[in-house]
Amino acid sequence: DAGITQSPRHKVTETGTPVTLRCHQTENHRYMYWYRQDPGHGLRLIHYSYGVKDTDKGEVSDGYSVSRSKTEDFLLTLESATSSQTSVYFCAIKRIQNSPLHFGNGTRLTVT
């Protein structure tokens, strides 16, 4: 299995509070992704990174920001959490463009 660790695995927070999710990889892969998974929607891309300090928006980026200061870490921040951001968040990595994604085991976030 690809070395991907997501933390925390579970988080309950209140509306309006900031939340940061962490993805850590030990594979030295260039590409890293944040997805959210909701019933009936499959996986939706939030943000992605193609190198240190190189990030771009996905299809559902509103309300989220990311940072990648080191190859191994990709952080997802919800500046002010809302109930609509209750979801399961997955980090994924891949080595080169035409290679498959390897996923972490997800973070279940509940915003009350």
Add this chain to the structure above:
Amino acid sequence: TQLLEQSPQFLSIQEGENLTVYCNSSSVFSSLQWYRQEPGEGPVLLVTVVTGGEVKKLKRLTFQFGDARKDSSLHITAAQPGDTGLYLCAGEPDSNYQLIWGAGTKLIIKP
């Protein structure tokens, strides 16, 4: 906006039966990937198909890419309880590298 429609959304069958899951689009993909996801875990790649008409087999699972590279199917023969899970298809468009995901098929195989 490119879409990948996956059907059925949910399927519950008895052990030993056969089933087929479909992924359809009006867009062309350079490749199509199938993933399987178990509860509490991330999706895991099963197979990638890249050539129109390509058929790949993984034990009792048969994957096919349509001739026009717009659709794909997953056929499971003699399903077993261990096949239970969420099956996701994802297409890689010709124009860019971000995957387009189907909504998933939740499969339950009853013993």
